Structure formats: C-alpha cells, structure tokens
Amino acid sequence: MPRAGGNGDVGGSGGAGWPHILLFLCDQMQYGRQGRVDSTASTPNLDRLADEGVFFTHMHAANGQCVPSRASMQTGLYPHEAGVMIIYGFHGHTARLTGALPTVGHVFRDAGYTTAYFGKAHFGASLECLGYQAGEEVPSAEKHGGLHSATDRAIVDAALACLADHDPASPLFLTVSLHQPHPPFECVETFADRIPRDEIELPRSFTEDDLADKPVFQREHAADTKHGAHDPDLARDELFTYATMIAHVDSLFGEVRAAFERKEMWDDTAAVFTSDHGDMMAAHRMRLKGTLPYDEIFRVPFILKQPATASPPPRHTIDDLAVNVALPGTLIELAGLPLPPAFRGGSLLTTMRRDARSPSETIFFEHYGAYWGLHPFRAIRTRDAQGGEWKLVRYYGPDEGERELYDLAGDPDEIHNRAGDPVLADVQADLERRVDDWWKRTDGRSFAFYESPAFKQSGAAAVMEGTRP
Numbered sequence: 001m002p003r004a005g006g007n008g009d010v011g012g013s014g015g016a017g018w019p020h021i022l023l024f025l026c027d028q029m030q031y032g033r034q035g036r037v038d039s040t041a042s043t044p045n046l047d048r049l050a051d052e053g054v055f056f057t058h059m060h061a062a063n064g065q066c067v068p069s070r071a072s073m074q075t076g077l078y079p080h081e082a083g084v085m086i087i088y089g090f091h092g093h094t095a096r097l098t099g100a101l102p103t104v105g106h107v108f109r110d111a112g113y114t115t116a117y118f119g120k121a122h123f124g125a126s127l128e129c130l131g132y133q134a135g136e137e138v139p140s141a142e143k144h145g146g147l148h149s150a151t152d153r154a155i156v157d158a159a160l161a162c163l164a165d166h167d168p169a170s171p172l173f174l175t176v177s178l179h180q181p182h183p184p185f186e187c188v189e190t191f192a193d194r195i196p197r198d199e200i201e202l203p204r205s206f207t208e209d210d211l212a213d214k215p216v217f218q219r220e221h222a223a224d225t226k227h228g229a230h231d232p233d234l235a236r237d238e239l240f241t242y243a244t245m246i247a248h249v250d251s252l253f254g255e256v257r258a259a260f261e262r263k264e265m266w267d268d269t270a271a272v273f274t275s276d277h278g279d280m281m282a283a284h285r286m287r288l289k290g291t292l293p294y295d296e297i298f299r300v301p302f303i304l305k306q307p308a309t310a311s312p313p314p315r316h317t318i319d320d321l322a323v324n325v326a327l328p329g330t331l332i333e334l335a336g337l338p339l340p341p342a343f344r345g346g347s348l349l350t351t352m353r354r355d356a357r358s359p360s361e362t363i364f365f366e367h368y369g370a371y372w373g374l375h376p377f378r379a380i381r382t383r384d385a386q387g388g389e390w391k392l393v394r395y396y397g398p399d400e401g402e403r404e405l406y407d408l409a410g411d412p413d414e415i416h417n418r419a420g421d422p423v424l425a426d427v428q429a430d431l432e433r434r435v436d437d438w439w440k441r442t443d444g445r446s447f448a449f450y451e452s453p454a455f456k457q458s459g460a461a462a463v464m465e466g467t468r469p
Contacts, residue, residue: 018171019307020269021108021331024256025073025175026249027066027120027182028289029275031059031299033246042194042247045254046273046303050316053271053305054352057319060381061277064289064297064367066182067096067122069276069324074103074123074130076328076343078366080444083455085368088124093369093456096124102342104328105131108173111337116162119155119177134162135175148179149188149248155179156252163259171335172265176256181245181279183288185238191247197240202232203283203296205413211284213417215395215402217375218292222285227372235282242281267308270334274324275300284414290370293379293393293404294414298365300324304348306334314355321361321381322348344442359385364438368450375399376447380435381408392419392431397447403428 035043036050062072067087068079074097079085082101086093097103109115109131116134117127127135136158159176166172206229211219222228229235253273260266280286283296290297302324306313325345332339333347361383368376379393391414393404403419405428418424438444449455 018113019335020168020171020260020265021113021173021335022256022260022269022271023173023175023327023331024253024271024273025070025119025177026246026273026275027177027179028277028279029181029246029249029301030278030281030296031057031301032296033243033281034301040196040199041243042191043250045250045257046301049253049257049271049273049305050303053303054313054315055317056302056304056322056348057317058321059274059300059302060298060321060323060363060365061275061300062323062325062365064277064292065370066120066276067124068368070122071097072325072345073274073276073327074105075101076104076325076345077101078325078345078364078442079368080366080450081344081442083458085366085450087122087371090371091369091374095456095458097130098125099129099131102340103130104331104343105173107131107328107332107337107340108335109133111171111335113171113173113335114166115173116159117175117177118159118162119152119175120179121177132175135159147186148182148184149186149245152178152180152248152252156255159256160259163256163263166263168263168265168268173331176252178249178252180249181242185241185245187241188244188248191244191251192240194247195240195243197236200236200239200243202235202239203281203413205284205415206232206235206282208413209284209415214284214404215375215399217373217399218284218286221291221372224372227287229280229282229285229287238287239281242279269305270307270310270331271305272303272327272331274302274327276324291367291373291375293367293377293391295412304330304352310334313352315352318351318357320351320354320357321363321383322351323363323365359383362434364435373398376450378435378439378444380431380438382431382434388427390427390431392428392435394432394435397450400447403432405431 035041035047061069063069063079071082071084075082088096115132117132118135121137278297326348329343329347333349366378376397377393377395381391383389389408391406395402405419406414
C-alpha cells in the first residue's frame with residue numbers, strides 16, 4: 001500500500017504531507033455527559049476540540065459492550081461480521097480478534113506510519129499482531145490500588161513518553177485508550193469542586209418508566225440490587241462521581257493535546273475523541289451497561305478535528321445518524337489512504353462534506369450478551385423526510401418474539417414501547433423487514449449458530465468459513 005499523501009481535502013504538512021492521527025478513547029461515557037450537552041459537566045478540553053472540529057450528536061456504538069465495540073472500531077465490521085459478539089470468557093465464548101482480519105493498525109503500519117497503542121484493549125490478541133509496533137496494554141486497576149484514575153494516569157504517562165521520543169517528520173498513528181469512566185466508580189477528588197452536585201438532574205425515565213411494556217428481563221434487571229437504580233439520592237451521587245471521572249478523562253486528553261502542541265504536531269494532526277459505549281446511569285431505573293438498547297448505552301460522544309490544511313467542513317455540528325463501525329475508515333481516508341473494501345463500515349467523510357443532513361437516514365446496531373445474561377437483538381434507527389424518527393429492537397434467541405418500538409420524535413426518552421400497537425403496524429412491519437434484510441446481507445446467523453461450539457471457540461473463523469469471497 002502506498003504511503004499517504006496530502007491533498008486539498010485531507011492530509012497535513014506533518015511527515016512530509018502525511019497527517020498524524022490521534023485516536024483518544026474512553027470507556028462507558030454517555031453522549032449526554034459532555035459540556036456541550038450537560039451544563040453540569042466539566043469538559044473544557046473536549047469543548048475546545050469541538051470548537052475546532054466537528055461535533056457529532058448522533059454517533060452510536062455498534063454494540064453496547066466494550067470488546068465487540070472495540071472490535072468494530074478496529075476492523076470496520078459489525079461485531080457479528082467480525083465474529084466478536086461478546087466479551088471473551090462470558091457464557092463459554094472465547095472468540096476474539098486474532099490478526100486474521102485487517103485492522104486499522106495494519107493499514108497505517110503498512111502505509112509507513114509508526115503505530116502505537118497505549119491502554120485498554122481487551123482484544124484477546126497481542127497489539128503487535130493487530131498492527132501496532134509500539135505501546136502496551138497498561139495493567140488494569142487492580143495493579144493500581146483498584147483505581148481506574150491511577151491506571152489512566154499510567155496509560156497517559158506511557159503515551160506521553162512515546163510521543164516525546166517521536167520524530168515529528170515521521171507520520172504517527174497514536175491510540176490512547178482509557179478505562180474511565182468505567183466502574184468501579186470513584187470520585188476523583190481533584191475535579192469534585194468543578195461539578196455542581198446540587199444541579200445534577202436524574203433522567204426523566206427514572207421516574208416515568210415503570211417498564212410495564214418492556215421485556216421481562218428489563219424489569220428483573222431494574223429490580224436487581226446491583227444493576228437497578230432505586231434510590232434517587234444514591235443515583236445523583238453516582239452521577240456526580242461519574243462526572244468527576246469524565247472531568248479526569250478530559251484533563252488527560254488535554255495533557256496529550258498539549259504534548260502534540262509542544263512537538264509542533266497538533267496542526268498536522270487529525271484527532272478523534274470517542275467512547276466504546278455509554279452507561280444507563282439511572283435511566284429507566286437501571287445502572288451500568290449491557291443487554292439494553294437505550295440511547296444511554298448506544299449513543300456516544302464523537303468529536304473529530306481535521307489537520308489544519310484540510311478544507312473546513314460546511315457544518316461544525318453534525319446531527320446525522322452514524323455508527324462507530326465507520327471510525328477506522330474515517331481515519332484511513334483522513335490520512336489520504338485508499339479505503340480497503342474489507343472495511344465495510346465505510347467512512348464519515350462524505351457525511352462531513354454535506355451541507356445538510358440527509359432527509360432519510362438508517363443505521364443498525366446490535367447486542368448479544370453480557371455477564372448477566374444472553375438477550376441478543378438487532379436494531380434499526382431511522383429518520384424520514386416527513387419528520388418521523390423510529391427505533392425498532394428485534395430480539396432473537398431466548399427472547400424471540402419480543403420487540404421494542406419507539407417513536408423518537410415524540411418520545412425521545414424511550415419510555416413508551418409502541419411494539420404491537422395496531423396504529424403502527426405498518427411502521428413496525430417495515431422496520432422488521434429492513435433490519436432482517438440487513439442481518440442477512442451482513443452474514444447474520446441464528447442464535448443456535450452463535451451458541452454452537454464452532455462459533456463459541458473460533459468466532460470469526462466460523463463466520464467466515466464458506467461465506468466470504
């Protein structure tokens with residue numbers, strides 16, 4: 001593959017025309033907990049990045065669990081396409097990335113970039129076999145007194161040391177991947193005075209959704225002592241704690257940015273900040289992540305800054321529907337590299353160059369299982385030219401027959417499940433047909449297949465055998 005070259009739309013002057021790439025990831029951060037959305041959040045560095053770049057309001061995770069979502073952000077494939085649908089070790093599944101599928105690390109390495117990855121990965125394979133020449137998966141919180149804040153400090157210190165030694169004339173693809181604000185939740189005291197605790201509000205669905213029209217497992221989940229959110233004061237305390245962790249993430253991002261600036265590399269850098277998924281944070285009276293299809297888990301922050309030499313985008317706030325399966329393709333095209341066909345998720349550059357949102361939009365996302373159970377679903381979210389906005393969740397396997405249908409234009413908090421409403425029968429039938437067609441087009445299989453020993457042990461190999469050109 002040829003080295004990257006700058007042009008009028010992408011690229012930069014760093015590395016003889018090749019832009020540096022910074023991918024900064026955190027774990028379990030909701031879209032709604034950043035300063036541009038939440039007045040109680042303290043994210044000045046992310047807000048500054050958004051002022052310089054493009055702020056996506058409707059980016060979605062391909063999956064609501066860390067390992068499958070991260071696999072999508074490496075391969076440009078949905079989790080079921082990549083064969084990584086669940087955290088390895090859960091419910092007997094051992095599928096993981098092996099290096100057999102092309103990754104964004106491979107593409108940049110082969111193009112002549114220095115590729116480095118520091119922090120949380122959980123790919124189940126070495127960073128080297130996924131295309132990264134430098135970096136380390138910094139030990140988890142248990143090695144740092146049980147505190148993710150200390151782990152993240154070590155991750156950023158390692159990344160800063162790598163950056164300090166890097167020659168700015170050589171193109172760099174650097175990933176910094178933090179643990180926060182993933183549980184165990186801890187109040188990061190340094191940032192506590194920045195969060196106005198008394199102004200924190202609980203989600204509307206905390207009080208207004210009794211889950212009576214939702215799948216049974218959701219009511220069981222909400223009733224559980226660990227995963228349910230029952231006490232409003234405790235819920236606010238947890239939201240406060242979560243906000244201090246996000247403020248720490250923001251501060252660490254600011255440190256990495258400052259290091260790029262000291263090396264006079266920032267103007268020549270394309271930078272992306274995002275999260276692998278969100279957290280319920282008391283919405284619908286639930287906590288944590290996993291088997292739930294709500295925006296609190298699937299809608300994530302996504303901010304992108306182009307190199308200074310790139311043509312400015314016509315919009316700085318993009319409210320198009322998007323999925324993080326397009327992240328690797330976007331980074332590849334930002335560098336001026338050809339996008340390999342294996343990255344089926346495509347790129348966001350076409351979206352960024354449009355003057356206005358497309359009048360009709362459709363995205364898909366999925367889930368398989370979490371440590372408290374297997375509740376697989378495939379889901380579709382749409383907007384139409386008449387102002388309609390819908391989300392349909394189609395369960396299969398243990399919950400076969402269950403559906404969730406939300407009129408997001410009138411019910412953005414997803415409180416009223418309209419599945420089975422005869423008034424919306426045509427809407428539901430159309431969405432079910434479309435999500436099933438997508439599943440077939442992308443080699444989606446049955447629950448029995450995914451629970452077979454062949455898939456549980458090998459994942460991608462089982463999916464790919466006899467089905468890929």
